[in-house]
Amino acid sequence: MRAPAALRRSTNPGAWSKLAMENPVPVLFLALCLAGVLVAGMHPVFLINEMIGRMARNSFLVLSLIIPVQAGLGLNFGIVLGAMSAQAALAAVTHWQLPGLFGLSLTALLAVPIAVALGAFAGQVLNGARGREMIASMILGFFMNGVYQLVFLFMVGTVIPVQNPVMLLPQGFGLRNTFELTSFKYSLDNLLFVAPGGIAIPLATLAVVTGLCLAMRWLFNTKLGQDLRAVGSEEHVAAVAGLKTNRLRITAVIFSTVLAAWGQIIFLQNIGTVNTYNSHDQTGMFAIAALLVGGATVRRATVGQALLGTFLFHLLFIVSPFAGQRLLGSPQVGEYFRVFIAYGIICIALGLHSWRRR
Amino acid sequence: MNPRLLKPSPRTVPRLIIGAFVLGLLVLAAGKQLPVHLLISDSLVRTGMNGILVLAMVPSIQAGLGLNFGLPVGIICGLIGVLIAVEANVSGLAGLALSVAAAVPLALLAGSVYGRLLNRVKGQEMMVGTYLGFAVVSGMCVFWLIAPFTNPILIWVIGGTGLRYTTSLRHLFGGVLDNAWAFSLWGVKVPTGLLLTFLLACLLVHCHSRTRGGMAMHAAGQNPAFATASGVNTAKARIQGATLSTLLGAIGIIIYAQSFGFLQLYLAPLMMAFPAVAAVLIGGASTRQVTVGNVIIGTLLFQTLLTISLPVAQAVIGSDVTEVIRLIVANGTILYALTRLDGGGQ
Numbered sequence: 103m104r105a106p107a108a109l110r111r112s113t114n115p116g117a118w119s120k121l122a123m124e125n126p127v128p129v130l131f132l133a134l135c136l137a138g139v140l141v142a143g144m145h146p147v148f149l150i151n152e153m154i155g156r157m158a159r160n161s162f163l164v165l166s167l168i169i170p171v172q173a174g175l176g177l178n179f180g181i182v183l184g185a186m187s188a189q190a191a192l193a194a195v196t197h198w199q200l201p202g203l204f205g206l207s208l209t210a211l212l213a214v215p216i217a218v219a220l221g222a223f224a225g226q227v228l229n230g231a232r233g234r235e236m237i238a239s240m241i242l243g244f245f246m247n248g249v250y251q252l253v254f255l256f257m258v259g260t261v262i263p264v265q266n267p268v269m270l271l272p273q274g275f276g277l278r279n280t281f282e283l284t285s286f287k288y289s290l291d292n293l294l295f296v297a298p299g300g301i302a303i304p305l306a307t308l309a310v311v312t313g314l315c316l317a318m319r320w321l322f323n324t325k326l327g328q329d330l331r332a333v334g335s336e337e338h339v340a341a342v343a344g345l346k347t348n349r350l351r352i353t354a355v356i357f358s359t360v361l362a363a364w365g366q367i368i369f370l371q372n373i374g375t376v377n378t379y380n381s382h383d384q385t386g387m388f389a390i391a392a393l394l395v396g397g398a399t400v401r402r403a404t405v406g407q408a409l410l411g412t413f414l415f416h417l418l419f420i421v422s423p424f425a426g427q428r429l430l431g432s433p434q435v436g437e438y439f440r441v442f443i444a445y446g447i448i449c450i451a452l453g454l455h456s457w458r459r460r
Numbered sequence: 461m462n463p464r465l466l467k468p469s470p471r472t473v474p475r476l477i478i479g480a481f482v483l484g485l486l487v488l489a490a491g492k493q494l495p496v497h498l499l500i501s502d503s504l505v506r507t508g509m510n511g512i513l514v515l516a517m518v519p520s521i522q523a524g525l526g527l528n529f530g531l532p533v534g535i536i537c538g539l540i541g542v543l544i545a546v547e548a549n550v551s552g553l554a555g556l557a558l559s560v561a562a563a564v565p566l567a568l569l570a571g572s573v574y575g576r577l578l579n580r581v582k583g584q585e586m587m588v589g590t591y592l593g594f595a596v597v598s599g600m601c602v603f604w605l606i607a608p609f610t611n612p613i614l615i616w617v618i619g620g621t622g623l624r625y626t627t628s629l630r631h632l633f634g635g636v637l638d639n640a641w642a643f644s645l646w647g648v649k650v651p652t653g654l655l656l657t658f659l660l661a662c663l664l665v666h667c668h669s670r671t672r673g674g675m676a677m678h679a680a681g682q683n684p685a686f687a688t689a690s691g692v693n694t695a696k697a698r699i700q701g702a703t704l705s706t707l708l709g710a711i712g713i714i715i716y717a718q719s720f721g722f723l724q725l726y727l728a729p730l731m732m733a734f735p736a737v738a739a740v741l742i743g744g745a746s747t748r749q750v751t752v753g754n755v756i757i758g759t760l761l762f763q764t765l766l767t768i769s770l771p772v773a774q775a776v777i778g779s780d781v782t783e784v785i786r787l788i789v790a791n792g793t794i795l796y797a798l799t800r801l802d803g804g805g806q
Contacts, residue, residue, distance in 0.1 A: 227799055231798045234586070234587075234798050237590065237798060244790075248784050248791060251784045252781075252784050252788070273779070434605060438598060439602055442601070442602065445594035446599065448591045448595075449588060449592045452581070453588050456580070456582070456583060456588070457581060
């Protein structure tokens, strides 16, 4: 912290520069987004529509990262496991052809036991990798991706007795690369849907996200929430005070995995198609990038940061291909640029954090 | 009998499991009348092809930086070296030499910057390295699209700018090392030049760890406080480790490209660090300890596994499970190393 503190003294201690100094990542990102919006020259209604849709679709996943951060586990790249549970449940319910909101609710219920089991496993693994939880959770995601492929590419239709020519590959086993959620598509989004002035607002989805924000706030005021925080801020002290730190850490991961599963269901009911082997690939990375853009760190994350981050990150996501087209005459440049931004922001935020902590 | 054989240390567990698995697959392949000699030939080529990328883990682990997940930083330098040689249309061994010569200064520069960055983020080197690697690869995608290369075999036919996803090196220097002094023994084709290059690189890295600089690096990695007390500049030693690792990454991808016969740009290098990391861990390394022997055994085992699992699985269960096996074995091994108590950590 030495350098920034010295800098702060030497510059004009105005409110804005102080804000920028304390939250370099969101301020930098806001500047980048504003420049992008100006260059891209998009229609405001289109932009607002896209933003509302993306906020409704992605916020839940980003919020699912908060609990492990507060419990001292860092950024849980293992939310991919939650996404996989969601897709397993979606595949089952699509196979049984259960329609609409009933099917969607059943999917959400069905995903819970899978996510709890995977979350408990992930928690055990991360307890064994203390101090290296983030890299371990990332590798765990890759590892479980292999297991997921083993199950859905080779065991469905052979070991797991399923016969469904619509969902299985022509060879008779293994799920197809994509399956449509025809009966689910928009089933939550359209539950309460208003469109004043051509701006589409999926009220029900936004209500679910708001509900989660409130529940999160409530959780951190309960005994369990306080215990989780205690483990996160000083594990030794928490252990001496009689808290079962290992169990609390596993609980945090289970919470995160279940929430991520629900988040992925909300995400996919909006997309409408499941890419069986790819839909979960980028889930962790994009959610984490969004959280960090909001100013969260490895040890501190709030609901506000998650929402702000989702907003800024997706604003840049929409704007950058258009900006790339305008600036360099190639939308491809913008597409690679936004991937670069996602990876770069994680790298910078992690780097800044460990730099300052020393 | 040596008690270590009865009770294997945790570090050798992956090696034993994978070794037994490979052996089982080979027996199965022979039983299914598959051409085992061709499988072994392919395994040898792939071992030599990937070897130096795996070797790049050695200086990084020795210097206490852990597994170098930032390997793509070096890989990008190597790719630029190959691009320069292709742009200049230099073929044969001269082209290969020009690639290396162009890549080395870039890698030294990039490696020392990378090392300085890692010194700032002690304790999170692997995580920051991973994402730095990802960021560099995706940032370079933008560069490939606008890079000022003009050789028609490199750039898109339509549009006239931007590098292609893959460029064939067949007419330039594809396979020059593989075919140098190559001979056949019992039907097994041995890529002598390629294997000798790999072994030479191993020897150089081994010799380096015996020099004064190498010992200082090792000391800094094993016990930074003790090393500092003995007058070793730990920060400098760590930068040296990162630089050497980046350099080996650059040379490694050049050897890889000449053996593969294609230059792959854009997102191709994104995940290349992971198989290299897995191979060295399978060979018996941990996040804090490594020998050149671990590299050789690990690369041989891992690449043989990947090569022979495809035809064997095809023959036995009738479908391709290689990708799944690769994901589970590679990441399972890395996960095992990260969760072990003696794996170290800050």
